[in-house]
Amino acid sequence: MSSPSTAPSNFIDADTQFISRGKKKVVLIACPWTFYDEVEFMSQQLGLGYIGAYAKERFGHDIVAYIDPMLNGGHKIKTPVSTRYQKTNRFGISDEDIIRHIPSDADIIGINAPFTDSRLVLYPLVRKIKKAFQGIPVVIGGVLATTLPLQVLQESGADIVVKGEGEIAFSRILNGDNMEDIPGLVFRQTNGDIYEHPERSQQLRSPNLIPPPGYDFRPMQEYVQWSPRGNKADRTLSLISSRGCPFTCEFCSIPEKGQLWRPFTTERVTREIEMAIERWGVNHIEFEDDNFTLVENRALEVLSFLKELRNKGYPVTCSFPNGIMIDRMSMELALLLKDAGAEIAYLPVESGDTRVLASMDKPDALNHLEKTLAVAEWCVSAGLQVSCFFIVGYPGGEIKTERLKKECRKNYAEHIMEADGKVYMRGEDRKAFENTLEFCKKLRAIGVSGITPLIATPYPGTDLSFFCERFGYLAFPDEKDVLTTVSYAAMRPEFVQINTPWCSRQDAFDRWQEMAHMFPVFHNVRKEKNTDRLLTGLEITKRES
Structure with a gap:
């Protein structure tokens, strides 16, 4: 397979x-x-x-x-x-x-x-x-x-x-x-x-050869009242402005990862937004792109259109709940995100430990943390709320590039595993988790609003799932009888699916709880009716528990 x-x-x-x-x-x-x-x-x-x-x-x-x-x-x-x-x-x-x-x-x-x-x-x-x-x-x-x-x-x-x-x-x-x-x-x-x-x-x-997504047969008048990310306060259009992502993060479950990034034209995207405003009174755009900012000039064009709408007096806002790619961000993008009505910028940091980032196959893993601090500063300076995604209890993965193999053998030799002619890296142990906590504190000192911890999940078909199966780290042998997606507010130790010698299922749950209690948490863009305030993780947890 x-x-x-x-x-x-x-x-x-x-x-x-x-x-x-x-x-x-x-x-x-x-x-x-x-x-x-x-x-x-x-x-x-x-x-x-x-x-x-x-x-x-x-x-x-x-x-x-x-x-x-x-x-x-x-x-x-x-x-x-x-x-x-x-x-x-x-x-x-x-x-x-x-x-x-x-x-x-x-x-x-x-x-x-x-x-x-x-x-x-x-x-x-x-x-x-x-x-x-x-x-x-x-x-x-x-x-x-x-x-x-x-x-x-x-x-x-x-x-x-x-x-x-x-x-x-x-x-x-x-x-x-x-x-x-x-x-x-x-x-x-x-x-x-x-x-x-x-x-x-x-x-x-x-x-662009594919027609717009069935606005004549989907019941949009009802759909816009409650968004795919839980926003009930606005009238929201869920929109994809590009398809695909050229990167291969091991935990990612999107079928289009490692594929050609293909944008819809700016003109098409703006036409759909204008139509949604005119027909259904939409005032919020949720961009579901896997990599909205991959090409900066094109992202700037779409955001500039939203800025112009706001300058003309139309109160449109926008969000990017899948996160904004850190190594493709710039100060100009951060400022324009704010002007375009973005309420919060989600940064997919994933870990505060470089070794763990390498095991995830994160793009530019060796420089990722330094760039993250710079991007967080830009976003905060631009007046954006910022929340950062982290994956807790990450088990490890394959080191794929020769450059990374050389660096990892040099700096992390005791964490290297070799099998089947491939080089693998052990994942998050307690020391790596403590490095992540320290990095979160740096982010908070910059002015980052919240930290969103998620427990590592081996979604079927992902490189992460293959790694866990290869080394016997899956907690359940019959994966078809296992829940893979639960609200973080409903997380329980029995839902954790990965068990490694350096991070047990209970360890992963305890680390997740430790982060959730140590830092403010924002769970994407959930908002209730009659409020324009984002719900915090604590509020959602109390309501759902």
């Missing part, structure tokens, strides 16, 4: 070679959600929006039903679900109600599974759909399908799984192309055997 960071790209420059052989009636379904105690946010289902828009506008297929079980009060419906080790809750209308909304004459059903934990609710839903509509093919896409395609196919009973970006693959299925000729597909053949195409799904080198 190859790691996602080494999987080859499959980019194409045009899609004119693809032809529809007849209009299909398409049903798009958003997977129900799991939360520990209460619903924390509302997804705007951008993935389904792009998939449906491409099939509809490029090839003329009909979106005959769009079903989001969280809408129309579905987010209030709570049903307990359990794994072998943990308990959580399912939110959304029942599987039976979802099935009742599926037209009987549909030609195909597409379901988005955005997170690993989606499987807890996805698998039983798909099995019921297949029982009710035996002749209609069910296609699963999303992060879960990309990282665990065989498990999804076998456990859910779905007909087809799409790995990677799904616009082209899904439309080619609708168009009637030979399934074995479609990169990215995993499907069950007529004889029962499973066929897995060896290549990633095809991706358009220019995402």
